[in-house]
Amino acid sequence: MAERVLLAGCGDLGWRVARELQRRGDEVFGLRRHPVAQDDDVIRWVQADLTRPETLSTLPEGITQLIYLPTPGAREQDAYRAIFIDGLRHVVQALDAKLLKRVVFVSSSAVYGEHDGAWVDEETPPAPLAFNGQVMLEAEQWLSSQPVRSVVLRLAGLYGPGRLQWVERLRAGQAQVPRHHPHWANRMHIDDAAAAIVHLLALPNPHALYLGVDDTPLPLDVLYDSIATLIAAPMAPDGPAPAAVGSKRLSNARLRASGFCTRWPDSRAGYSELLR
Template sequence: MPAPSVLIAGCGDIGSRLAGQLQAHEWTVYGLRRDTSLLPAGVIPVKGDLFDWLEPEGWPTGTIDYLVYCATPTQRDEWGYRRAYVDGLAQVLIWMKQHQQRPRRIVFVSSSGVYGQQHGEWIDETSATEPGSFSGNVMLEAERVALNSGFPATVVRLTGIYGPGRNDLSNRVRQGQSVQIDPPVYANRIHADDAAGLLAFLLLADARGVALDDCYLGVDDDPAALGDVVAWMREYLGVTEWSDEVGVRRAGSKRCSNARARALGWVPRYPDYRAGYAALLG
């Protein structure tokens, strides 16, 4: 059996990391993005805009076994989110239909922002999704587009991604900013390599015939209080002075569980913020 093929629509940072992991298993990887010069070596370029109705240059003419939809909005308002996630995914499905391509599974990269809990509750894939923001509501709508596409589909709700080039929190700690301590504000995170690793793990499992659920949470093992993360980071970075005023804020407070992904056999490379930030800041 030949190795599967995958189209990564919106092949940016996470998509590029995913591509590398699948290439190691000899998968054929197509990467759709506006600037294909930024694609990793070996990824077959598909030059196009998810926000355009024109079919991208180099669209694959053969079989596409898997579609990973991993877009990023160009505008952080409701219109930008809708174009990126709802309209963009619908357009990719149209292009696939025009070429009579029927993927074995769609993997839609979503966000834990679909949950509206704010009081430190534990969250899993069965928890109520009642977001208090336009972004969470749009993501839920886009999830339904994937799940109602007529193809097997899995939604992966990633939490706060950190990694190379994503240094906002450490920069704020270096600047002496503080965070709310009491009551604790719980934050959820996943290293960029682990975010891509979870996506790769699910795709490889499906290709082996493993039955997948329709939703997984992408998060490390330790949804720690943000105050604990900041305190550890101050010590690690040698920061000795900081403001008494709260400068690092979060809209919600919840603790996401990765038990479902863990039960399938996924193991994060960076199980907690200490391991991940030590690798990033070291």
């Protein structure tokens, strides 16, 4: 049976999710703060502000699935709390809980702290290093306390079209990378992330939590050097590890065990396709 799905926040990732949903025959609504000129053949647009509950009074009726994946207006704690805690509460409370079969909350691997390159999975206790992970974790915990069936997907760093800023810095000779102590990078192609979200909507008996990441964590210098070779750029010199990220290898074993397969299991192949 076709679902009526609301995407709360509908940027690049949301549009790719919507396209996947439309292919399976669902009716898709995309909530945005700023108006969109008209509906298209994939999304019916809804103008509302997640931080202003009075604007959510005209949400479409009969929503059966909610995907929560907004983007904060600024990389500041107040902006994150307004979107991921207040906004999540507002939209869940605005929908009919009797009809809402599932909520997928798109969270972040930022909820994990420093693990010195060790493997991390869904059973690893979270210990966020910065406010973004702290807010995401608080939002996850609030959602788990609600009388709706919810699934959290903690995404690793996404890459894809339009997400190649660090590659341009590498090309310009402006990038640095730690070389004397491995700092592990975890990536997922944005199309794989979209497919994983749709996959979790359809699972009959999902776990409450999954990690969204490809099959191949890489030392950051290995990833950078492979891209430098692809674009004929100089190798990045030794430098500090990314701040407030933590070195860890994220495992997607639970997601794979659910039947999901990545199209791009190794980010080196994904970046190669993009750059070619």
